[in-house]
Amino acid sequence: DTGVSQNPRHKITKRGQNVTFRCDPISEHNRLYWYRQTLGQGPEFLTYFQNEAQLEKSRLLSDRFSAERPKGSFSTLEIQRTEQGDSAMYLCASSRTGGRTEAFFGQGTRLTVV
């Protein structure tokens, strides 16, 4: 499968625990995006990487959130000290560089904080 892969698909965690999600983009795509989607809403932008550089972070990304893309390939999104409000679908997408390039999405990681 050469699409965008996200792991895990589902994560249930207790409030206060740390969680980490992984995204493997399409191999030749140098742009990688993280989005968060809550029930009944469209995805909201969290952060964006061009290769290994994190070029943009949303204000939604509090200090408890950190994202990395150490070698410009896969990316991780970590949430520390999870809160119930963090429960959402976390989506990863990748694309080539350029203004009119199609973004390809992963299946998402659904996080439930109990």
Add this chain to the structure above:
Amino acid sequence: KNEVEQSPQNLTAQEGEFITINCSYSVGISALHWLQQHPGGGIVSLFMLSSGKKKHGRLIATINIQEKHSSLHITASHPRDSAVYICAASSGYALNFGKGTSLLVTP
């Protein structure tokens, strides 16, 4: 920020009906994307367009750049078309999403 509005929010149709979902955005864009999301979360890109019209099977997407408006049409709708349809406007790298239109096609 580009405000992206979709209508209707929810739509129920009978199998075979012609369906239209509308999307409007507030500022100039480089491209407009139509996406499909099934229960379970995965998003599939249907169209990316910056002008005119595109067709794929029973799906047609149009965009009017001057009016900042796009439509997604589904001809001869089928229950398997039931999903959430999301439009997203891109400016540079950023994608701003609408809230989605939840479509249910009944047999």
